[in-house]
Amino acid sequence: SQQGEEDPQALSIQEGENATMNCSYKTSINNLQWYRQNSGRGLVHLILIRSNEREKHSGRLRVTLDTSKKSSSLLITASRAADTASYFCATGGANYGGSQGNLIFGKGTKLSVKP
Amino acid sequence: DGGITQSPKYLFRKEGQNVTLSCEQNLNHDAMYWYRQDPGQGLRLIYYSQIVNDFQKGDIAEGYSVSREKKESFPLTVTSAQKNPTAFYLCASSISGGRNTEAFFGQGTRLTVV
Numbered sequence: 001s002q003q004g005e006e007d008p009q010a011l012s013i014q015e016g017e018n019a020t021m022n023c024s025y026k027t028s029i030n031n032l033q034w035y036r037q038n039s040g041r042g043l044v045h046l047i048l049i050r051s052n053e054r055e056k057h058s059g060r061l062r063v064t065l066d067t068s069k070k071s072s073s074l075l076i077t078a079s080r081a082a083d084t085a086s087y088f089c090a091t092g093g094a095n096y097g098g099s100q101g102n103l104i105f106g107k108g109t110k111l112s113v114k115p
Numbered sequence: 116d117g118g119i120t121q122s123p124k125y126l127f128r129k130e131g132q133n134v135t136l137s138c139e140q141n142l143n144h145d146a147m148y149w150y151r152q153d154p155g156q157g158l159r160l161i162y163y164s165q166i167v168n169d170f171q172k173g174d175i176a177e178g179y180s181v182s183r184e185k186k187e188s189f190p191l192t193v194t195s196a197q198k199n200p201t202a203f204y205l206c207a208s209s210i211s212g213g214r215n216t217e218a219f220f221g222q223g224t225r226l227t228v229v
Contacts, residue, residue, distance in 0.1 A: 004157075033217060042121075042205055042220035043158075088157060090218075102148070102173070103218060105158040 004032075004089040004106030012112040019076040021109040023089030024069075031092045032065055032072050033103065036085045043088065046074075081115045118142065121206050121221035127229050128193065128200065136191045136224045138206035145211050147189035148218065151175060152203040161204075164189055165211070193226060201228050 007022045023032070031050045035043040049056045049065045049072065056063045062075040076083055090103040119140040128134045140147065146165045150158035160173030164183040178197025183189055189208075193200045203225050207218040 035218075040203075040223070040225070042222045043207075043218075044220070045217040048217060102160055102163055104160075105150075107155070107157040 004091050004104065006087070006089055006106045006109040008109060009107070010110045010112070012114065013079060015079060015081055015113055015115050017079055017113075019079050019083070019111055019113070021074045021087050021111070023072045023074070023106055025072075025089075025091050025106075026070065029067070029091045032063075033090045033092070034061075034063060034072075034074050035088045035090060035105075037088065037108070038085045046087075076111075079111075079113045081113050084111060084113045086110045119206060119208050119219050119221040121204075121224050123224060124222065126224055126226045128226060129229060131195045133192055133194050134226065136193070136204055136206075136226070138189045138191065138221060140187055140189075140208045140219070142208055142210075142219060143186070144208035144219070145186070146209045146216075147183065148207045148209075149173075149179070149181065149189070149191045150205045150207065152205060152223075158205060161191065200226055202226060 004023045004025045013019055033048045034046045036046055037043045047058050047063050049063050060077045065072045086108040088105050088108045090105045122137045148163045149161040152158050159175050161179050162173055162181045164170035167186050170181050170183050180192045203223050205223050206221045209216040209218045
């Protein structure tokens with residue numbers, strides 16, 4: 001069952017602009033992670049934010065988490081053509097069924113950065 | 116170099132055949148996972164293993180089987196019982212089965228039924 005839902009499904013911007021992607025989830029979480037996937041490749045971990053954190057930075061990435069709204073956002077500043085990829089949020093549930101320890105992925109946002 | 120390796124990259128299966136996808140990691144991770152990804156979709160969990168000689172079904176285990184005889188290996192067999200096997204299969208590993216750990220992914224195997 002899908003936990004996270006990214007929004008928008010697709011995003012097209014020019015190089016140098018900022019890209020913002022959102023993720024909403026349904027149940028209590030322990031942490032939320034963002035991953036990147038280049039076309040036809042595996043996923044690469046970008047950043048993890050715990051449920052007691054509100055904001056986290058890593059290079060040009062900024063992630064926020066609002067547990068009251070059950071949502072997170074990923075901001076990529078000064079985007080580059082090389083940022084073109086799909087971005088997924090994944091939640092580590094606080095009480096997720098019997099599949100303990102597993103990440104639940106959303107459907108992703110497809111980002112296209114035009115040079 | 117440490118990492119997680121999937122093979123083959125592309126696999127073609129005839130109707131009614133079983134095929135096995137390989138996943139090997141040299142990261143000394145305890146936990147390993149298999150996900151299925153369909154076009155434009157997220158990842159769905161097929162099977163996971165938190166320790167050698169133990170594995171559990173995920174959300175879509177029907178038509179699949181796994182084994183975990185060695186820590187570094189977690190092969191996935193797609194059986195003839197899987198009616199719609201064409202998909203992109205991703206293997207991942209993490210230090211432990213804990214929710215607070217990041218997952219490391221292989222480069223995937225694209226399976227096509229011909």
